[in-house]
Amino acid sequence: MNKIVPYLLAFLLLSVNANAKGVEAGTDITNVATLEYQMDGNLHTANSNSVVDRVDQLIDVNVIWQDAAPILVGGGESGRVLTYKLTNTGNGKDKFTLTHINDTNSDFNINNPRIYVDSNNNGIYDGADLLVSEIELEADGSSVLFLMSDIPAGTYVNGDQSKNIIEAISRTGGSGVTGTIYTGAGINGVDAVDGFNGGRGKATGIYEINSMNVKITESLSTNTSEVFTGTIITYTILVALEGTGSVDALVISDAMPVGTSYIAGSLKLDGIGLSDANDSDIGSFASNEILVNLGSASQSSTVPYSKTITFQVRID
Numbered sequence: 221m222n223k224i225v226p227y228l229l230a231f232l233l234l235s236v237n238a239n240a241k242g243v244e245a246g247t248d249i250t251n252v253a254t255l256e257y258q259m260d261g262n263l264h265t266a267n268s269n270s271v272v273d274r275v276d277q278l279i280d281v282n283v284i285w286q287d288a289a290p291i292l293v294g295g296g297e298s299g300r301v302l303t304y305k306l307t308n309t310g311n312g313k314d315k316f317t318l319t320h321i322n323d324t325n326s327d328f329n330i331n332n333p334r335i336y337v338d339s340n341n342n343g344i345y346d347g348a349d350l351l352v353s354e355i356e357l358e359a360d361g362s363s364v365l366f367l368m369s370d371i372p373a374g375t376y377v378n379g380d381q382s383k384n385i386i387e388a389i390s391r392t393g394g395s396g397v398t399g400t401i402y403t404g405a406g407i408n409g410v411d412a413v414d415g416f417n418g419g420r421g422k423a424t425g426i427y428e429i430n431s432m433n434v435k436i437t438e439s440l441s442t443n444t445s446e447v448f449t450g451t452i453i454t455y456t457i458l459v460a461l462e463g464t465g466s467v468d469a470l471v472i473s474d475a476m477p478v479g480t481s482y483i484a485g486s487l488k489l490d491g492i493g494l495s496d497a498n499d500s501d502i503g504s505f506a507s508n509e510i511l512v513n514l515g516s517a518s519q520s521s522t523v524p525y526s527k528t529i530t531f532q533v534r535i536d
Contacts, residue, residue, distance in 0.1 A: 300369055327376075
């Protein structure tokens with residue numbers, strides 16, 4: 221019996237696709253030739269012997285970081301999550317060892333890394349997900365993985381990054397060298413061979429320090445000591461930045477409380493009146509709420525940022 225050993229370079233170059241299972245490892249490819257001929261007016265047929273090729277096991281795995289952008293974190297936070305997807309791109313069931321690696325190009329390293337599998341397949345880390353150090357997948361099978369980490373307390377520069385690698389290595393092979401053969405180690409005793417990625421896959425996810433925080437507080441005052449119909453309430457909203465850096469698209473809105481009516485023309489920013497209409501200034505009143513579009517805001521250690529918004533309502 222011959223064997224099909226899928227480690228020829230041309231095959232491996234084609235097997236880079238994420239879903240490249242092909243024929244299942246251990247499958248017998250059987251062929252029989254048939255002949256027919258006539259002799260003395262009679263039809264004769266015969267079959268050849270059977271020739272069998274058996275497909276060996278191609279070992280490979282792919283890991284992809286799933287988050288659309290670095291996950292913003294602050295010093296001292298715990299339980300922050302990066303999301304990855306692991307796919308068995310070989311042609312047979314395989315088990316993979318999972319490892320976290322700190323990228324040496326990081327500005328800081330995380331604490332207490334642990335890997336969870338998305339047990340209920342909802343794409344979001346929750347209490348149902350299981351802590352794992354290895355995972356078994358069918359050919360073309362995929363699982364979502366979560367790296368949960370704690371961010372050390374300390375002094376950071378806004379934008380500092382921690383780069384975190386999740387590596388999956390085949391338990392059947394995983395040498396990291398394309399074409400490495402493991403005699404009899406595959407499914408049903410066939411040979412196994414490391415594929416395009418050498419039976420290993422890894423991806424890097426990123427935590428990024430965001431030392432900037434926007435703080436909003438609201439207070440009120442009244443024009444009467446007792447509150448009743450006709451009392452005017454002045455609301456004051458203070459917007460401030462914490463830390464150094466900048467934010468964009470900063471918008472403040474506030475719906476009028478039930479039982480009150482907005483007093484037209486009372487909207488102000490830092491004591492300067494804003495129009496109620498949706499026009500060229502940054503304030504407006506519509507659909508029973510005020511809106512102030514502050515846009516971009518920045519703060520340094522020497523130039524603080526704060527804005528005060530006021531408006532008035534009358535109790536109905």
